[in-house]
Amino acid sequence: MTTIGIPRALLYYQYYPMWKTFFEHLGVEVVTSEPTSRNTLAKGSTRVVADTCLPVKVFVGHVLSLVDKCDYIFIPAIRSLKSRTYNCAKFLGLPDMTRAVVPESPPILEIEIDVNRGKRYLYQSIYGLGRHFNWNPLRVREAATAAMEAFISYRGLMSESRLTPLQAIDDITGIPRREPVEPSIAPTTPSATIAVIGHAYLLYDEHVNYELIHRLEQYGARVLTPEMLTEHEREAAVARLVGRAYWTYEEDVVGAGGHYLQNEVDGVIGIMAFGCGPDSLMMEILRREAGNQQTTAFMCITLEEHTSETGVITRLEAFLDMIHRRKRRRVALCV
Amino acid sequence: METYLGIDVGSVTTKLAVLDEHDELVNHVYLLTQGRPIDMIQEGLRETRKQLPADCDVCGVSTTGSARYLAGVIVGADLVKNEITAHAVAALHYFPDVRTIIEIGGQDSKITIVRDGIVTDFAMNTVCAAGTGSFLDHQALRLDMSIEELSQRALASSAPVRIAGRCTVFAESDMVHKQQMGHRVEDILYGLCQALVRNYLSNVGLGKDIQPPIIFQGGVAFNQSIIRALQEELGMEIIVPPHHEIMGAIGAALLVHEEMATGGSSSQFKGFDQSEVKYRTSSFECKACPNNCEVARLSLNGKALAHWGGRCDMWERVAAIP
Numbered sequence: 191m192t193t194i195g196i197p198r199a200l201l202y203y204q205y206y207p208m209w210k211t212f213f214e215h216l217g218v219e220v221v222t223s224e225p226t227s228r229n230t231l232a233k234g235s236t237r238v239v240a241d242t243c244l245p246v247k248v249f250v251g252h253v254l255s256l257v258d259k260c261d262y263i264f265i266p267a268i269r270s271l272k273s274r275t276y277n278c279a280k281f282l283g284l285p286d287m288t289r290a291v292v293p294e295s296p297p298i299l300e301i302e303i304d305v306n307r308g309k310r311y312l313y314q315s316i317y318g319l320g321r322h323f324n325w326n327p328l329r330v331r332e333a334a335t336a337a338m339e340a341f342i343s344y345r346g347l348m349s350e351s352r353l354t355p356l357q358a359i360d361d362i363t364g365i366p367r368r369e370p371v372e373p374s375i376a377p378t379t380p381s382a383t384i385a386v387i388g389h390a391y392l393l394y395d396e397h398v399n400y401e402l403i404h405r406l407e408q409y410g411a412r413v414l415t416p417e418m419l420t421e422h423e424r425e426a427a428v429a430r431l432v433g434r435a436y437w438t439y440e441e442d443v444v445g446a447g448g449h450y451l452q453n454e455v456d457g458v459i460g461i462m463a464f465g466c467g468p469d470s471l472m473m474e475i476l477r478r479e480a481g482n483q484q485t486t487a488f489m490c491i492t493l494e495e496h497t498s499e500t501g502v503i504t505r506l507e508a509f510l511d512m513i514h515r516r517k518r519r520r521v522a523l524c525v
Numbered sequence: 526m527e528t529y530l531g532i533d534v535g536s537v538t539t540k541l542a543v544l545d546e547h548d549e550l551v552n553h554v555y556l557l558t559q560g561r562p563i564d565m566i567q568e569g570l571r572e573t574r575k576q577l578p579a580d581c582d583v584c585g586v587s588t589t590g591s592a593r594y595l596a597g598v599i600v601g602a603d604l605v606k607n608e609i610t611a612h613a614v615a616a617l618h619y620f621p622d623v624r625t626i627i628e629i630g631g632q633d634s635k636i637t638i639v640r641d642g643i644v645t646d647f648a649m650n651t652v653c654a655a656g657t658g659s660f661l662d663h664q665a666l667r668l669d670m671s672i673e674e675l676s677q678r679a680l681a682s683s684a685p686v687r688i689a690g691r692c693t694v695f696a697e698s699d700m701v702h703k704q705q706m707g708h709r710v711e712d713i714l715y716g717l718c719q720a721l722v723r724n725y726l727s728n729v730g731l732g733k734d735i736q737p738p739i740i741f742q743g744g745v746a747f748n749q750s751i752i753r754a755l756q757e758e759l760g761m762e763i764i765v766p767p768h769h770e771i772m773g774a775i776g777a778a779l780l781v782h783e784e785m786a787t788g789g790s791s792s793q794f795k796g797f798d799q800s801e802v803k804y805r806t807s808s809f810e811c812k813a814c815p816n817n818c819e820v821a822r823l824s825l826n827g828k829a830l831a832h833w834g835g836r837c838d839m840w841e842r843v844a845a846i847p
Contacts, residue, residue: 224815227814227815227816227817228815228816228817228818229815229816229817396836397816397836400836401836474732477732478732481646481732481734484645487645487646488646489647500591501649503607504591504607504608504609504649505609505649507606507607507609507610508607508609508610508647508649509647511606511607511609511610511644512610512644512645512647515610515643515644516643516644516645519642519643
């Protein structure tokens, strides 16, 4: 059976169930790379120029680990998902860049998603990808429809059952869910609800973010993420804060952050990669919004290739202390 | 006398502070860490014991700073607290109406915004140490003078030169260039202090609502030229507390006092004799998964006391088994 490799990086967390359904409907077996390890990152960063951002280095590492394990590798080029929104240059050229830096790779299959060019172009792109495995446009269309359904139910599962992409993918692929984390600190500290927002490839890659969500849970915090919101909630926050979205994934950052700053949580933690252009703008919007509101704490953590997690841990601890002390003061004032 | 011990093990210096039951400072010790945190914690304990009155009873001990977990295991800490919280608590203790806390240490710098006695925002330097004490130390070393001398000579500057402070490497080449042009050393030194302050305010202080009263603490607050540069840049008065260099340790002691008063249990403190125990540290690469974490081990008489550095808690659990 023909196999296609999907790197467990970048857009994997947003679309894996959709891609998997599409290829399986066309009779192709899907293989994924293992979760990121030190090795993945080390291999990836030797191939790219030094100022490439951390998530792309990780992506190249995942492609390298798939080289002998499949017949094709699937890398989409997502240009725009809504009219007049734009994506980071690194996503636009991802298939070409990967071909250039991983010459030993099996053939890279790509699909260009650019809704600015209209529906007809989109359908042609989908058929262009599907025909590698089945020339019949009807079969490709069926696969695409099933994939879209899988995507909608994946999003629904996350927002309705409040699951992270990792939990939802485990549910869909039939892997038993991990045990909930036992808080390792004394339960005397009041619990806090923290929203962690940013791109999925930073939030759910536990190697890259030093298991940030797991650590927050160990500290006794309840963690909410962008995927737990509905499309509507995120879009409403984008509209309120910036009017019209400019970046393709603005809903995950400005949308989710803007929503959580007004609802439900004690604090919002933004996660961005060092040197990320779009994020440096979007996090600034959130920081200003938090400053204007003065109600919900906000902190931005920048991730780089540091091997030590100390910096992240110190910030997390101080952020939670700040929230706990604020809460305690509020309780004291009420009594 | 009831006392509370706070230990702050930073990257450059190790600080110990002892407070009595009224939170008055009884004794403090300030040492250079010199890359040997365990030796310096022990040295600090030895010094503290020597200087403390005989009737002192340690009722609580807390550690902070970048080596807080290591220090916590060695002394038997009742509380291990991050340095951001410790510094804020100490500043609030001495200056209840403080609104901005500037803290510049050896490897890191922080800003903490306080409103009505509660921390509302903070930031810490990110990937670069350009706005910290090590930047000045490095340049002082290059100019073959002590950091104290740098601080004094820079004050004599009348026409400071502009030095790019974005990055230490750039600052150094800029400085060399200015030297070759024939600028006075004093002006170059003060230019360097201004560069550090600009770097701090545009990195760590970016977007923060800096309002007086401003407290400046940490080791770099010894430096008179930096205080002057900060005052000039902000156009506000800077208050340097008398024990600015040990505020982290004082904060840790205050926190453990608070904790023991509410918790009510007795202290885990292993005693001052820990200064004479032979600890060993080692590290190894864990082979349990492809992450190959570098795990550090602290051991005593061939028995592992604690492990750090693993991505999972596998090794930390091993240490918990007695």
